[in-house]
Amino acid sequence: MNRVLVVGSINMDLVVETDEFPAPGETLLGRRFATYPGGKGANQAVAARRLGAQVAMLGCVGRDAFGRELSDRLAAEGIDLCHLRTDGEASTGVAAITVSRAENSIVVVPGANHRLSPDDVAAAGEAFAEADVVLCQLEIPLATVAAAAGLAQRHGKPFLLNPAPAASLPADLSERIALLTPNEHELAVLSAGAGDGTWQARLARRPGRVLMTRGADGAWFAGRDGQLHHQPAFRVTAVDTTGAGDTFNGALAAFWGRPLAELARLACAASALSVTRAGAQGGMPTRDQLASFLGEAL
Ligand code: RIB
Numbered sequence: 001m002n003r004v005l006v007v008g009s010i011n012m013d014l015v016v017e018t019d020e021f022p023a024p025g026e027t028l029l030g031r032r033f034a035t036y037p038g039g040k041g042a043n044q045a046v047a048a049r050r051l052g053a054q055v056a057m058l059g060c061v062g063r064d065a066f067g068r069e070l071s072d073r074l075a076a077e078g079i080d081l082c083h084l085r086t087d088g089e090a091s092t093g094v095a096a097i098t099v100s101r102a103e104n105s106i107v108v109v110p111g112a113n114h115r116l117s118p119d120d121v122a123a124a125g126e127a128f129a130e131a132d133v134v135l136c137q138l139e140i141p142l143a144t145v146a147a148a149a150g151l152a153q154r155h156g157k158p159f160l161l162n163p164a165p166a167a168s169l170p171a172d173l174s175e176r177i178a179l180l181t182p183n184e185h186e187l188a189v190l191s192a193g194a195g196d197g198t199w200q201a202r203l204a205r206r207p208g209r210v211l212m213t214r215g216a217d218g219a220w221f222a223g224r225d226g227q228l229h230h231q232p233a234f235r236v237t238a239v240d241t242t243g244a245g246d247t248f249n250g251a252l253a254a255f256w257g258r259p260l261a262e263l264a265r266l267a268c269a270a271s272a273l274s275v276t277r278a279g280a281q282g283g284m285p286t287r288d289q290l291a292s293f294l295g296e297a298l
Pocket of ligand 1: 009011012013037038039040043094095106108139242243244245246280
């Protein structure tokens, strides 16, 4: 299996479950409150690890109770934390999440995630040298993402970017990305100002380099021949969709090296399983669970 280096965020998710989303100015009584480990980076690291990859995480937490708990959870998953830094100047990242009828809305306060710097990336050269693939998202500073892409390139390692939350990217960063995994909105933001505005046209302009997620519609990409390929979603009963995209990305990194259509199928299956339990990481499948869901050896 692959050795995956994840460069990204670590959050404590503060989750409120309600019957309806509150309107601005409205107060509702919720059903339940829970805290879960989260953060797009940590979630993707856990997803890849459960699927059998060796995973190292480059990230930053605060010197506080959330930081300690999240580090302990990642260590318990078997993730290498040699490059996890504890910062005394900021609190650990948190995400305030409202879940209603399996859908969610999220506000992230990055805290220590925004203290992860290009210097931290430079200090982790050994981790880049050892990785087969580097996976990143956009909950850390863009300069840090760019430094990670540059170091991955210097070491000749494929750089996968989940461009979430949505942001436009500088051209030199875009050129270094082996695979981008936006949803439809993120793809629109990435492509702003570039020709035809349909998502199909946007995919066709980047054949083989963008795998777009579309929720219950599965995933799409344009092949090298320019044709659009569709991987339908697997049908499951959703409890909480938080972390579905992260499971998708973790699976891509874990299985990186297989053809794109096969990666899309495995990632859609893993993310389907992930939504069947509460919490971003709660339903992330092990490799055996994924194999048995698909009815085949992996
Ligand atoms: O992608 C889901 C994640 O987004 C949550 O775990 C939350 O922490 C936010 O980062």
